[in-house]
Amino acid sequence: MLAEARRDDGARVPGRINLLGFPELPGRDELLATLAACGIELGCEMFPDLDPARLRDFARAELLVVYPWDRYEEPIERLLAAFSDIPAVRPPAPFGVRCSAAWLTEVASALGRRGALEATWREDQVDWGPTWEALRARAGGYRLGFVCDDSDWRATLRASRRMGVPLLELVMELGFAGVDVFAFAGVRRPAPPRDPRVALHTFTTRDELVEGLRRSRAVSFYSELYYDRRLSRLGKNSFSLRDVACGPRGAVRTLERLLTRAQLPFYRRYASLLGEPFTIGEGA
Amino acid sequence: MNADGGPDARDPVARWRQRRARQLAPRPGEAFSIPYRIPFQVGLFMAINAIADAYAIIDGPDCLYRKAEWIHGRHDARSTLLDAGGRHRVVPTLVNSEAVVTSDGREVARRVKRVAQLDDVGVAVICSMPHVTIIGTQYDRLIGELQPSLSFPLLEVLGRSLDGDWVDGYADTLEALAAAVELRGRAPEDDQVAIIGYLMDRGEEDHQGNLRELARMIEALGLRLRSVWLSGTRYEALAEAGDAGTLLALPYGRKAARTLARRTGARVIDIDAPFGLQATRAMLRALGRATDRVEAAERFIAREQARLIPRLEWIVPHYFTGRRVAFAGDPQMLAGFHELATELGMIVDFMAASARARDELPAVDDAHTITLYAPPESTLTRILADTTRDGLELLIGDSLAHNAVRSTKLLGLHFGFPCFQRHALFDSPFLGFNGWMWMLDAIANAIDLVHQRQHAPPER
Numbered sequence: 001m002l003a004e005a006r007r008d009d010g011a012r013v014p015g016r017i018n019l020l021g022f023p024e025l026p027g028r029d030e031l032l033a034t035l036a037a038c039g040i041e042l043g044c045e046m047f048p049d050l051d052p053a054r055l056r057d058f059a060r061a062e063l064l065v066v067y068p069w070d071r072y073e074e075p076i077e078r079l080l081a082a083f084s085d086i087p088a089v090r091p092p093a094p095f096g097v098r099c100s101a102a103w104l105t106e107v108a109s110a111l112g113r114r115g116a117l118e119a120t121w122r123e124d125q126v127d128w129g130p131t132w133e134a135l136r137a138r139a140g141g142y143r144l145g146f147v148c149d150d151s152d153w154r155a156t157l158r159a160s161r162r163m164g165v166p167l168l169e170l171v172m173e174l175g176f177a178g179v180d181v182f183a184f185a186g187v188r189r190p191a192p193p194r195d196p197r198v199a200l201h202t203f204t205t206r207d208e209l210v211e212g213l214r215r216s217r218a219v220s221f222y223s224e225l226y227y228d229r230r231l232s233r234l235g236k237n238s239f240s241l242r243d244v245a246c247g248p249r250g251a252v253r254t255l256e257r258l259l260t261r262a263q264l265p266f267y268r269r270y271a272s273l274l275g276e277p278f279t280i281g282e283g284a
Numbered sequence: 285m286n287a288d289g290g291p292d293a294r295d296p297v298a299r300w301r302q303r304r305a306r307q308l309a310p311r312p313g314e315a316f317s318i319p320y321r322i323p324f325q326v327g328l329f330m331a332i333n334a335i336a337d338a339y340a341i342i343d344g345p346d347c348l349y350r351k352a353e354w355i356h357g358r359h360d361a362r363s364t365l366l367d368a369g370g371r372h373r374v375v376p377t378l379v380n381s382e383a384v385v386t387s388d389g390r391e392v393a394r395r396v397k398r399v400a401q402l403d404d405v406g407v408a409v410i411c412s413m414p415h416v417t418i419i420g421t422q423y424d425r426l427i428g429e430l431q432p433s434l435s436f437p438l439l440e441v442l443g444r445s446l447d448g449d450w451v452d453g454y455a456d457t458l459e460a461l462a463a464a465v466e467l468r469g470r471a472p473e474d475d476q477v478a479i480i481g482y483l484m485d486r487g488e489e490d491h492q493g494n495l496r497e498l499a500r501m502i503e504a505l506g507l508r509l510r511s512v513w514l515s516g517t518r519y520e521a522l523a524e525a526g527d528a529g530t531l532l533a534l535p536y537g538r539k540a541a542r543t544l545a546r547r548t549g550a551r552v553i554d555i556d557a558p559f560g561l562q563a564t565r566a567m568l569r570a571l572g573r574a575t576d577r578v579e580a581a582e583r584f585i586a587r588e589q590a591r592l593i594p595r596l597e598w599i600v601p602h603y604f605t606g607r608r609v610a611f612a613g614d615p616q617m618l619a620g621f622h623e624l625a626t627e628l629g630m631i632v633d634f635m636a637a638s639a640r641a642r643d644e645l646p647a648v649d650d651a652h653t654i655t656l657y658a659p660p661e662s663t664l665t666r667i668l669a670d671t672t673r674d675g676l677e678l679l680i681g682d683s684l685a686h687n688a689v690r691s692t693k694l695l696g697l698h699f700g701f702p703c704f705q706r707h708a709l710f711d712s713p714f715l716g717f718n719g720w721m722w723m724l725d726a727i728a729n730a731i732d733l734v735h736q737r738q739h740a741p742p743e744r
Binding site: 130136226227238253260267269270 | 295296297299300301303589590593594596597598600601602605606626627628629631651675
């Protein structure tokens with residue numbers, strides 16, 4: 001593959017970037033369109049997908065942009081070493097408005113197009129800005145939550161282990177009132193949170209967790225399970241990475257989806273009609 | 285709000301809502317296009333269609349048949365409004381704009397006498413088209429002269445085509461019936477209930493299902509549903525409402541119920557259409573309070589919710605929550621639809637009513653949803669195009685609203701009046717508990733089509 005990538009080692013194309021490890025997440029096309037408006041084009045992408053036809057152009061990029069996700073760390077490092085003559089940047093993953101701006105700025109600055117980016121950003125913001133502000137104001141009425149079966153809850157929620165999405169930081173930027181983290185404290189004592197808006201609750205038994213969830217003011221919890229009765233039957237909603245999109249418009253959509261899930265009254269109203277959250281003996 | 289009545293500049297929700305309202309408001313060039321508002325006469329015909337032996341004699345041209353065809357042969361596959369043998373229940377005088385200057389009511393009298401030759405007439409209603417209304421024909425005098433020789437009541441419904449819409453046409457006809465129906469020998473009984481103002485827009489199994497569901501719910505409280513205005517019965521059966529000690533007044537039957545109650549002494553309870561869980565519960569609780577059956581109402585509500593709600597546990601997050609929908613149609617359904625949709629996490633992008641706003645209808649309480657009443661059709665077309673571009677996935681509405689859709693990306697669930705594309709051949713209520721579940725079933729299946737389209741391989 002590397003030999004193929006070296007095959008057309010012609011002149012660099014000004015403004016061309018290669019993406020490394022950046023999955024085709026919702027909102028990515030819009031993010032690239034913002035770069036395109038500044039004269040920055042996508043050359044080749046590697047991991048998780050690969051287009052062999054474009055691989056021969058790999059060496060013609062002016063910049064390599066690395067996405068922060070554990071899964072492809074090793075092959076990407078090898079690739080960077082092999083193409084050490086091409087500058088590389090490692091911006092934070094573009095989730096939320098702040099990180100999207102940081103991602104775009106770092107890429108554009110490295111190519112000397114920061115001014116163009118700032119103009120494009122200002123122009124776009126006129127469109128999505130009011131909705132973003134209105135949704136954030138509404139999000140301020142809700143708390144979200146996480147349940148971690150590991151006492152090292154910070155490691156569990158780290159972006160590199162969540163497809164690059166800094167979930168905790170994202171939720172806070174979206175304007176939610178706060179976060180309740182429930183961490184298992186059976187082996188080690190979990191470390192306290194640094195952000196005062198994050199409340200840490202510990203549990204050692206299923207009953208403690210159930211009681212804590214019932215009492216929690218958080219209305220929606222992170223879960224990647226398709227049918228998570230442990231939440232629905234305790235009157236809690238759930239959200240997942242499927243709700244997350246990148247870029248500023250993606251941030252608006254993420255906020256809209258998380259807010260919709262937070263506001264959903266169905267489980268709060270009718271949990272008592274749905275059955276038991278745990279089957280007998282399960283997780284006791 | 286700030287001191288000058290505008291939205292607070294510091295309140296981003298108010299600012300967003302103002303911006304959104306501006307986007308949705310009709311633009312100058314759109315204001316003169318055809319309004320998304322169904323005409324007055326169609327509401328009157330709907331009422332005539334829903335009384336099996338009623339006739340409408342309309343002082344106006346033969347284009348009235350076209351209006352009757354909104355219902356007969358298109359919306360209602362069970363309609364008897366028009367007849368292959370010529371015994372139409374809509375009878376125009378054929379007065380055109382030229383002949384109107386010499387019109388003196390004789391053509392109306394001629395049509396009434398012709399109708400009187402039929403052997404199954406329960407009631408006849410006289411109304412007029414606007415170009416005839418303005419010459420001021422005294423239909424009440426005409427009725428006074430003709431009535432003694434008729435075996436059926438002849439009523440007048442004032443033509444309000446210029447300031448009214450289909451809802452007025454239906455409601456005004458009910459009011460005329462309430463004043464005229466023969467009530468001799470009738471006495472209100474405590475355990476008998478009548479529903480006044482039911483919008484029977486067709487005789488198909490959606491409305492038959494609604495009538496069965498309404499009867500089931502009322503009987504669950506130990507009461508008997510004696511009469512529903514209107515429900516496809518013959519005219520003489522409407523008198524059974526005189527036996528009801530309680531009149532449940534739906535929004536379009538509020539005036540008719542009060543007119544009837546003044547004559548019978550029945551109590552009137554105003555209710556919203558039981559569309560969605562909240563309105564259904566509210567109807568049962570109101571009826572329970574009025575008839576001293578509060579516990580029976582609560583028991584029934586609990587039983588029905590326990591029966592139906594577990595079915596939704598996993599449908600809610602994966603089919604409904606976060607789906608962006610719009611609703612267009614009958615204004616009395618807006619609040620119920622909004623509650624039904626938002627309780628399950630759907631985002632209602634906007635709603636449009638095919639009639640004017642009315643005081644008797646509940647307001648929709650939501651900072652997100654803007655409601656338009658009888659907007660120009662070109663405005664509706666523009667909004668549908670814009671919101672589809674912004675992510676609107678499903679339009680639930682009548683055929684007029686679907687005609688305004690220009691994008692193939694937007695999927696539709698045909699619902700309401702008129703509904704030319706979908707007919708109800710099997711029990712499919714949309715009111716009450718069973719109606720709530722039918723509606724959610726229909727929406728889930730429509731959303732499944734959205735899923736299929738989103739995940740379909742690209743066209744080659």
